[in-house]
Amino acid sequence: MFRPLAAYIGLRYTSSKRRNGFIAFISASSTVGIALGVMVLIIGLSAMNGFEYELKNRILAVVPNGELEGVSEPFDDWQSAQKTLLANPEVVGAAPFIKLNGLLQKGNELKAVQLRAVDSEAEKQVSEVYRYVAQGTWDSLNDPTNNRQVVLGRGIAKELNLELGDTVTVLLSQQSGQSFKAPRRFRFTVSGIIHLSGQLDNNLAYVPLSAAQEIQDKAFKADGLSIKVTDIFAASRIVREAGNQLDHYLYIRSWMTSQGFLYQDIQMVKSLMYVILILVIAVACFNIVTTLVMAVNDKRADIAILKTMGASNTLLRFIFIVHGGINGILGVVSGTILGILISENLTVIIKFIEGLIGHEFLSGDIYFIDFLPSQLALNDVLVVGGVAMIMSVVATIYPANKACSVQPARELGNK
Incomplete structure (x- = not known):
């Protein structure tokens, strides 16, 4: 050979x-x-x-690609703002939100959280968090007969010893002039537990948008809008351009602000x-x-x-x-x-x-x-x-x- x-x-x-x-x-x-x-x-x-x-x-499937939050004026008519944003070919989704800073209480246990009030159907356009609800259902936030439902991250539920169906108290601060009053207390039922296997399990808490509107007792409908874009690595530019289309004085944030590092x-x-x-x-x-x-x-x-x-x-x-x-x-x-x-x-x-x-x-x-x-x-x-x-x-x-x-x-x- x-x-x-x-x-x-x-x-x-x-x-x-x-x-x-x-x-x-x-x-x-x-x-x-x-x-x-x-x-x-x-x-x-x-x-x-x-x-x-x-x-x-x-992470980026759950965290919104960008947020447009009103500085001095909230979004009284978020639906029209949503239509304006969706007219941008680089924006594929927009959903309203309200942020509530407070405490969750179960017995003697307390946990500081930022509750995110969302429209459960609109939120599906900008986030896939609903896919990670391991117990309960995401659609419980859309129950017209009971809007006092909360979907929590597994870390929060574990820290407060909460299980599906348990009742948790939400404490929200209120200020009158130069003094603070006793916090307002609202009772919510745990209708879902999110399992993301990470740090976000300790931070995520969602309530219905209608519940936050009642709690705030104000005329406006939303603090701002979350958006999803076609190219997440160009999110900063797209979010800025989308924000310039709205007639609002806005805080403009992209995922690069919180997760870019x-x-x-x-x-x-x-x-x-x-x-x-x-x-x-x-x-x-x-x-x-x-x-x-x-x-x-x-x-x-x-x-x-x-x-x-x-x-x-x-x-x-x-x-x-x-x-x-x-x-x-x-x-x-x-x-x-x-x-x-x-x-x-x-x-x-x-x-x-x-x-x-x-x-x-x-x-x-x-x-x-x-x-x-x-x-x-x-x-x-x-x-x-x-x-x-x-x-x-x-x-x-x-x-x-x-x-x-x-x-x-x-x-x-x-x-």
Whole structure:
């Protein structure tokens, strides 16, 4: 069977049982180093992709893309403002809201919250929070016979020991001139519990818009409007342009104000991970240089014999490129396979480790999610594998050139 001579000799050198033990050890170290670098880089990038995915599809699906809130004048006719906003081709949804700052009380337990009063049907245009109601129903906020219903985050319910159907007291402050009166008290029934697996579970509380209108006892219908846009990464511009269409003096906010730091942190860590772990792979590739330089010195007599038999410098270069490149190929392939397998099961693996040691790595009280997500991207695998392969091949060029400098007469004359 025909085999290219350079590949044949290079593979024979790699698989030879008579190799110098120290050279074999350095060669194995370079392979393991490349494999670990590729594996860790794939796992790290998959984790960052997972955080980005969860941010976009869990957090930003619930948090409005933008808010337009009246400064001095509320929205007495939010329906006409909604129509104006929806006329903008980059706005796909608009819904009214009223914010109520107060306390939730159950027995002796108190929890400070900002209740968000919404129209349950209109809210579906701008938020997918209704998809995360684990107990009860979101549509309970649209009950015409009883508007004293509240849908809470699981963290709030857990802190106040609330379950579905329990009654909770809402305490709202009231001010008269320069003095404060006793807070007003309103009783609501827990009709839904939201489970988002993160920090938002400790902050979300929704009541019907009609209940807030009665509580406020004012003529206006809404504090402002939440909007959903076509491109969340252009939300700041779109929200600002949409706000300029309304004849109101407004506070204009986008999700970048409250959650933008999360996205920026993820992108920064992702970039740093590329740089740091590529350097790790580069260090492993330097071991290939060391291995080949030592192999060239060990095979000087063989090289001299090949030259006397007519081997060209090009053939010698390819022999040692193949000899060293095998380490890179083995490292890249094994690292890629391990990286893919671990990335696909990373969430399960971390949950198992947490259960084993009894400690949570990500707490929902601190982070926006309470689990380590993973989202494997084919582009990342190809880029990481390709770069590692190129670096390992480039590392063989200097030792391969060094093999061409061997002088047959000098080497064989000393034998």
